[in-house]
Amino acid sequence: MTLNVSNLTCYRAGRLIFSDQNFTIDPGETVMLRGPNGSGKSTLLRALAGMQPFEGDVILNGVTLADDLDGVQEQIAYAGHLDAIKPQLTVGENLTFWAQLFEGGSISDAIEQFALEEIWDRPAHACSAGQKRRLGLARLVVSGRVLWLLDEPTVSLDTETTARFAQIIKTHCAGGGMAMIATHIDLGLDTPREIVLDPSAMRKSTPSRDPFLSGDWE
Amino acid sequence: MSIWEFANPVRFMRLTGKVLPWITVLAIGCLAVGLIWGFFFTPEAINFGSTVKIIYIHVPAATLAINAWVLMFVASLIWLIRRHHVSALVARAAAPVGMTLTLIALITGAIWGGPMWGTYWEWDPRLTSFLVLFVFYLGYMALWEAIDEPDKAADLTAVLTMVGTVFAVISRYAVNFWNQGLHQGASLSLDKEEHVADVYYQPLLLTMAGFFFLFLALVFLRTRTEIRARRIIALQLQEAN
Amino acid sequence: MNATFAVLTRELRLALRSGGGAGLGLAFFLIVVMLIPFGVGPFPSLLAQIAPGTLWIAALLACLLSLDRLFQADFEDGTLDILALSPMPLEGLVAIKATAHWLTTGLPLVIAAPVLGITLNLPSNAYWWLVISLAVGTPALSFLGAIGAALTVGIRRGGLLLSLLVLPLYIPTLIFGARTVTAAVEGVDVMPAFLLLAGVTLLTLALTPIAAAAALRMHMR
Numbered sequence: 001m002t003l004n005v006s007n008l009t010c011y012r013a014g015r016l017i018f019s020d021q022n023f024t025i026d027p028g029e030t031v032m033l034r035g036p037n038g039s040g041k042s043t044l045l046r047a048l049a050g051m052q053p054f055e056g057d058v059i060l061n062g063v064t065l066a067d068d069l070d071g072v073q074e075q076i077a078y079a080g081h082l083d084a085i086k087p088q089l090t091v092g093e094n095l096t097f098w099a100q101l102f103e104g105g106s107i108s109d110a111i112e113q114f115a116l117e118e119i120w121d122r123p124a125h126a127c128s129a130g131q132k133r134r135l136g137l138a139r140l141v142v143s144g145r146v147l148w149l150l151d152e153p154t155v156s157l158d159t160e161t162t163a164r165f166a167q168i169i170k171t172h173c174a175g176g177g178m179a180m181i182a183t184h185i186d187l188g189l190d191t192p193r194e195i196v197l198d199p200s201a202m203r204k205s206t207p208s209r210d211p212f213l214s215g216d217w218e
Numbered sequence: 219m220s221i222w223e224f225a226n227p228v229r230f231m232r233l234t235g236k237v238l239p240w241i242t243v244l245a246i247g248c249l250a251v252g253l254i255w256g257f258f259f260t261p262e263a264i265n266f267g268s269t270v271k272i273i274y275i276h277v278p279a280a281t282l283a284i285n286a287w288v289l290m291f292v293a294s295l296i297w298l299i300r301r302h303h304v305s306a307l308v309a310r311a312a313a314p315v316g317m318t319l320t321l322i323a324l325i326t327g328a329i330w331g332g333p334m335w336g337t338y339w340e341w342d343p344r345l346t347s348f349l350v351l352f353v354f355y356l357g358y359m360a361l362w363e364a365i366d367e368p369d370k371a372a373d374l375t376a377v378l379t380m381v382g383t384v385f386a387v388i389s390r391y392a393v394n395f396w397n398q399g400l401h402q403g404a405s406l407s408l409d410k411e412e413h414v415a416d417v418y419y420q421p422l423l424l425t426m427a428g429f430f431f432l433f434l435a436l437v438f439l440r441t442r443t444e445i446r447a448r449r450i451i452a453l454q455l456q457e458a459n
Numbered sequence: 460m461n462a463t464f465a466v467l468t469r470e471l472r473l474a475l476r477s478g479g480g481a482g483l484g485l486a487f488f489l490i491v492v493m494l495i496p497f498g499v500g501p502f503p504s505l506l507a508q509i510a511p512g513t514l515w516i517a518a519l520l521a522c523l524l525s526l527d528r529l530f531q532a533d534f535e536d537g538t539l540d541i542l543a544l545s546p547m548p549l550e551g552l553v554a555i556k557a558t559a560h561w562l563t564t565g566l567p568l569v570i571a572a573p574v575l576g577i578t579l580n581l582p583s584n585a586y587w588w589l590v591i592s593l594a595v596g597t598p599a600l601s602f603l604g605a606i607g608a609a610l611t612v613g614i615r616r617g618g619l620l621l622s623l624l625v626l627p628l629y630i631p632t633l634i635f636g637a638r639t640v641t642a643a644v645e646g647v648d649v650m651p652a653f654l655l656l657a658g659v660t661l662l663t664l665a666l667t668p669i670a671a672a673a674a675l676r677m678h679m680r
Contacts, residue, residue, distance in 0.1 A: 364611070373674075392659075
């Protein structure tokens with residue numbers, strides 16, 4: 001259970017976002033992804049989840065992302081900026097659906113860890129932003145996946161819930177899970193490793209591979 | 219040297235830059251000779267009078283209107299499988315040319331049909347099929363315009379071309395089923411060469427060749443423009459980085 | 460199977476809870492059919508003649524109404540990303556969503572069509588074939604619409620573009636569907652048209668999940 005990333009390079013709309021990222025995440029490890037706005041944190045997480053074209057090698061637990069997209073994706077849980085919640089459904093209906101679809105983790109654990117009992121029958125459109133985020137993150141637990149890719153997970157969470165969420169990540173990793181978290185704040189995890197995306201360090205150095213730039217034009 | 223070398227934009231530009239003037243000259247030559255020969259030096263047909271001479275525009279335009287879609291289909295398939303950028307741009311470049319040819323075929327058909335059938339428009343299977351083809355071209359071009367990212371637009375329009383081709387073919391037969399062409403006797407189907415006498419056939423071959431070269435020249439020219447436009451965007455992005 | 464059922468019930472629940480759900484398409488169907496006599500005149504024999512085509516075209520337009528939201532909502536709120544990571548293949552997801560669209564849009568039209576047939580003076584021997592042809596043909600409309608919805612997901616003003624892309628694909632279904640009913644009215648053999656209609660539907664059911672899923676994947680990266 002290891003994530004191996006080598007020479008990861010991403011372009012978006014022909015623009016180089018970052019290049020030559022090399023890192024490994026071992027079982028039970030949490031890695032913080034740092035960098036200023038626009039440095040490509042979200043792009044990197046999406047690339048690892050197979051939702052963004054990339055160059056380089058991503059190998060999760062022996063499966064290569066470029067060869068077997070499904071084989072990698074079935075080990076990943078992703079939480080992005082959007083909560084993927086349907087306002088017309090209740091909190092319970094939203095979470096039960098994901099639990100039935102993923103058939104991985106325990107729904108009662110998720111309810112307990114994210115304190116969803118009190119808002120279980122509330123329609124999601126009546127929930128606050130923080131409550132929606134809790135519901136969105138509870139999906140990580142019911143999905144039962146090994147690698148969590150989290151993009152700014154603590155936005156709109158209060159201090160108490162943030163601390164609680166840090167504890168949930170610890171529990172996940174203690175059970176052999178892995179997590180990669182893009183965030184600007186200190187989650188209060190015990191000295192996690194950091195990967196820093198520095199835009200100034202990598203631009204210019206990499207020659208563009210755009211077919212409309214390379215070659216001898218008159 | 220493999221054919222895939224032309225998938226490189228630079229090589230494509232270099233090669234087409236050399237052959238484009240020659241193709242243009244060939245197109246103008248064939249069209250001029252074929253049209254003058256056809257319009258002024260062929261006898262008037264017994265049943266049709268001089269109106270028959272519109273076939274020198276109508277038939278080549280109609281033939282190429284269909285083949286332009288075939289070209290788009292092949293180019294899109296190459297893009298989906300091998301991801302050659304020039305291929306996607308050829309498909310994009312061919313669409314407006316194909317649409318215009320379809321329109322020319324429809325209009326010349328109406329001009330011819332006016333005096334011959336006594337009506338400018340008839341819901342005849344062949345005419346209707348061309349109208350359907352015209353709508354397919356419109357949808358394809360609209361989808362290209364609607365998507366900002368060029369590679370994504372190429373992907374999605376390629377999918378549309380695949381699906382569109384299947385349903386364009388089915389529509390062709392469905393339209394035949396719907397209206398068996400009451401107004402389409404064999405004597406009128408000049409689209410088939412075997413029904414045309416030799417005196418008309420030879421200039422027709424020339425205008426066919428002329429239209430083909432004209433089509434080729436326009437597609438090359440438009441593809442070159444598309445490549446340059448992509449290069450400008452790429453250079454601007456490089457500058458902005 | 461459990462997951463399939465979960466997606467289907469959720470889709471139906473969402474359709475029924477948002478903005479009128481099935482009722483909206485049905486109301487549109489009624490209005491279009493109602494407008495026809497205003498346009499062509501209240502002549503029973505004329506209406507009887509155009510009834511099969513009118514009912515089919517109205518059903519086709521009503522199907523088109525709710526298509527642009529088929530994937531758009533999931534795309535906007537991030538659900539599509541999560542569904543892409545789920546154990547269910549996108550092809551299956553497209554098929555289930557299109558089925559749900561048919562159940563909430565196409566099926567009510569099939570049931571309502573005979574009633575509207577009466578208002579258009581449709582001859583009595585054609586009612587069964589009207590219902591059967593719509594029941595067999597409208598699934599193709601929902602599935603073909605899924606391709607258009609997948610192609611235009613995330614595009615501003617995608618709704619209009621969707622119509623431009625999808626309506627030409629509806630031509631074979633419309634021709635064979637309306638022809639089935641017309642043949643029943645005329646008392647000639649309905650089977651050629653009906654079997655072709657069924658063939659187009661089967662081809663569509665097989666082809667569209669693959670094409671629409673491919674388009675969705677292209678949009679997500």
